[in-house]
Amino acid sequence: MTQALIQLSDLGFSWPGHPQLLDIPAFRLEAGETLFLKGPSGSGKTTLLGLLGGVQKPNRGSIRLLGQELTELSAGARDRFRVDHTGYIFQQFNLLPFLSVRENVELPCHFSRLRAGRAVQRHGSVDQAAATLLAHLGLKDPDLLERRADSLSIGQQQRVAAARALIGQPELVIADEPTSALDYDAREAFIRLLFAECREAGASLLFVSHDQSLAPLFDRNLSLAELNRAATPAEV
Amino acid sequence: MYLFRLAMASLANRRFTAILTAFAIALSVCLLLAVERVRTEARASFASTISGTDLIVGARSGSVNLLLYSVFRIGNATNNIRWDSFEHFANSPKVKWAIPISLGDSHRGYRVMGTTEAYFEHYQYGHQQNLQLASGREFASDPFEVVLGAEVAEALHYKLGDKLVLAHGVAAISLVKHDDKPFTVVGILKRTGTPVDRTLHISLGGMEAIHIDWHNGVPAQGSGRISADQARNMDLTPQAITAFMLGLNSKIATFAVQREINEYRGEPMLAILPGVALQELWSLMGTAEKALFVVSLFVVLTGLIGMLTAILTSLNERRREMAILRSVGARPWHIATLLVLEAFALALFGVLAGLGLLYLGIALAQGYVQSTYGLYLPLAWPSEYEWTLLGGILIAALLMGSVPAWRAYRQSLADGLSIRL
Numbered sequence: 001m002t003q004a005l006i007q008l009s010d011l012g013f014s015w016p017g018h019p020q021l022l023d024i025p026a027f028r029l030e031a032g033e034t035l036f037l038k039g040p041s042g043s044g045k046t047t048l049l050g051l052l053g054g055v056q057k058p059n060r061g062s063i064r065l066l067g068q069e070l071t072e073l074s075a076g077a078r079d080r081f082r083v084d085h086t087g088y089i090f091q092q093f094n095l096l097p098f099l100s101v102r103e104n105v106e107l108p109c110h111f112s113r114l115r116a117g118r119a120v121q122r123h124g125s126v127d128q129a130a131a132t133l134l135a136h137l138g139l140k141d142p143d144l145l146e147r148r149a150d151s152l153s154i155g156q157q158q159r160v161a162a163a164r165a166l167i168g169q170p171e172l173v174i175a176d177e178p179t180s181a182l183d184y185d186a187r188e189a190f191i192r193l194l195f196a197e198c199r200e201a202g203a204s205l206l207f208v209s210h211d212q213s214l215a216p217l218f219d220r221n222l223s224l225a226e227l228n229r230a231a232t233p234a235e236v
Numbered sequence: 237m238y239l240f241r242l243a244m245a246s247l248a249n250r251r252f253t254a255i256l257t258a259f260a261i262a263l264s265v266c267l268l269l270a271v272e273r274v275r276t277e278a279r280a281s282f283a284s285t286i287s288g289t290d291l292i293v294g295a296r297s298g299s300v301n302l303l304l305y306s307v308f309r310i311g312n313a314t315n316n317i318r319w320d321s322f323e324h325f326a327n328s329p330k331v332k333w334a335i336p337i338s339l340g341d342s343h344r345g346y347r348v349m350g351t352t353e354a355y356f357e358h359y360q361y362g363h364q365q366n367l368q369l370a371s372g373r374e375f376a377s378d379p380f381e382v383v384l385g386a387e388v389a390e391a392l393h394y395k396l397g398d399k400l401v402l403a404h405g406v407a408a409i410s411l412v413k414h415d416d417k418p419f420t421v422v423g424i425l426k427r428t429g430t431p432v433d434r435t436l437h438i439s440l441g442g443m444e445a446i447h448i449d450w451h452n453g454v455p456a457q458g459s460g461r462i463s464a465d466q467a468r469n470m471d472l473t474p475q476a477i478t479a480f481m482l483g484l485n486s487k488i489a490t491f492a493v494q495r496e497i498n499e500y501r502g503e504p505m506l507a508i509l510p511g512v513a514l515q516e517l518w519s520l521m522g523t524a525e526k527a528l529f530v531v532s533l534f535v536v537l538t539g540l541i542g543m544l545t546a547i548l549t550s551l552n553e554r555r556r557e558m559a560i561l562r563s564v565g566a567r568p569w570h571i572a573t574l575l576v577l578e579a580f581a582l583a584l585f586g587v588l589a590g591l592g593l594l595y596l597g598i599a600l601a602q603g604y605v606q607s608t609y610g611l612y613l614p615l616a617w618p619s620e621y622e623w624t625l626l627g628g629i630l631i632a633a634l635l636m637g638s639v640p641a642w643r644a645y646r647q648s649l650a651d652g653l654s655i656r657l
Contacts, residue, residue, distance in 0.1 A: 055562070055652030075649075076567060083565025088653065096560055098249030099242075110238045111565030164564065 004028040011061035023230035034205040036215045039224035054078030083112040087165025089175040094161035097150035105130040105163045115168025133163040169201045243577040257546045261586025264539035266593040268532040285430045288360030294479035296504040303513040306479040309347040316476035333358040335481040338443045342406045348436045350443030372396045372423030379441040382419040386427035414446040417464045441472035547640040563653045571648045572641035579637025
């Protein structure tokens with residue numbers, strides 16, 4: 001069996017003073033796979049993403065990312081590991097409004113030498129990498145690169161966020177309800193673009209949403225409630 | 237370096253608050269430096285109220301009191317000294333020049349000083365500057381001539397040839413006037429920025445003449461009165477004067493002459509070194525000056541606390557910004573550094589703008605301040621001490637910046653990547 005990109009086993013987590021929120025006996029995400037993870041708000045998905053990002057530490061169990069046991073790393077090392085290997089896309093307002101579109105896309109390269117190096121290796125320069133990614137995502141206009149991020153439409157902003165998640169080819173892209181602010185047609189178009197870019201970069205996609213209508217587009221889909229033994233029966 | 241750019245971009249995004257905050261700091265810095273400059277200059281100009289004079293001599297009292305009435309025209313002499321005591325020392329071989337001073341009358345609140353031509357020749361202020369006439373001439377042989385200080389002439393609108401009447405005593409409103417013996421303005425002095433500007437100068441003869449028919453502090457009545465013309469023909473050598481100033485042939489002799497005067501058997505007298513007495517006086521006034529300085533330091537502190545408040549208030553609404561930065565790989569110490577840099581940048585803008593305001597202010601007010609208060613404010617680079625103050629402000633800003641930095645550090649650890657609203 002090949003090494004999984006993400007491998008969780010016997011994971012348990014609860015916020016201090018609260019009942020057990022997550023209890024996941026086993027979970028795998030394969031390299032290159034696109035996974036739809038359904039979870040309503042309050043089901044612990046944000047917490048799960050925090051654990052995968054190494055922001056929080058589980059109470060027990062193991063989280064392996066690319067074979068690296070996250071629980072064994074220090075907080076600083078987890079931060080570094082996250083930015084080197086994971087790109088994030090959030091619901092909306094993903095961008096720093098006071099930076100230009102190009103600067104927003106290049107942000108991870110300033111904090112990860114690995115991703116900056118990969119961007120330069122593949123595209124010649126970080127600027128070129130940003131321009132190429134944006135062009136693939138349908139933002140071809142060179143003037144747009146230097147505009148303030150908040151002057152773009154929501155749909156455009158989400159594509160910029162996708163470009164930022166993908167720059168420097170992280171192995172994993174985590175998307176947390178990235179389409180909730182888009183209308184249906186735009187959602188599907190956005191996801192197809194995202195798939196294409198993830199495939200090109202060889203990245204796995206973990207897509208978290210409560211919107212079941214998108215699920216058929218993915219390689220696999222799962223419900224967090226099925227995974228999580230701590231979920232209340234009503235959610236299952 | 238990249239963090240600094242991020243901090244700048246974030247500040248630029250909140251430019252209205254940022255500019256206000258920096259402006260508050262700029263005003264406080266400007267105030268602090270202005271107070272510091274005026275303080276330095278006031279001290280220097282105070283110390284140069286009188287120069288070139290080796291000893292000031294008066295009736296025995298306190299040295300500050302003697303300095304106050306002889307140089308600053310404040311307060312009164314406790315006693316007079318006899319004319320022959322003055323002559324005794326004025327004719328001493330060690331003495332190069334002597335200026336007698338006779339005080340006690342006034343004109344509309346300005347003091348009148350009786351003296352001799354030696355005053356115009358030897359009295360010096362500032363950097364060994366002699367008095368100069370703006371117009372007219374020194375008083376001459378006629379006793380009823382007056383030379384006005386610059387401020388007296390300006391405030392009371394006197395010009396050459398005007399007649400004025402002196403009042404007995406130094407109260408602002410005097411009921412007893414020497415109105416039988418009016419004086420003619422023959423000269424007006426150039427501005428010095430010292431108490432000379434607020435003085436009317438007459439000859440000792442004039443001083444004697446207006447009091448010649450006075451007995452026991454009241455003017456003679458009826459037939460006892462002596463007219464101005466009669467007085468002109470009388471011997472107007474005074475019996476007593478208030479004080480005198482001495483210039484010596486050799487500075488080395490200063491202490492010897494001082495002791496000689498203090499031990500003079502003719503009458504009890506006190507000789508003081510003006511520089512020493514000035515220092516003593518300044519140390520009395522120094523408290524007010526220090527208080528002013530402390531107040532302006534507190535104003536700077538207020539400006540910095542304003543900055544702290546502005547940054548702390550912004551923290552909550554910037555959680556999203558912090559979370560985005562965390563999601564693209566910024567570690568909590570990056571976030572903390574960002575906030576310290578922000579505080580530092582605000583303070584730096586404030587300090588630079590404050591310097592700009594200061595120089596603008598000095599450039600605009602320089603002429604006015606010099607002509608009105610006799611203070612010369614130089615458009616010079618900040619002194620070493622001023623640089624130290626500015627450096628202190630920046631360090632204080634860094635320390636203050638560490639408060640929101642610490643909070644943001646904690647906040648970004650707790651919030652992680654989740655964006656809560």
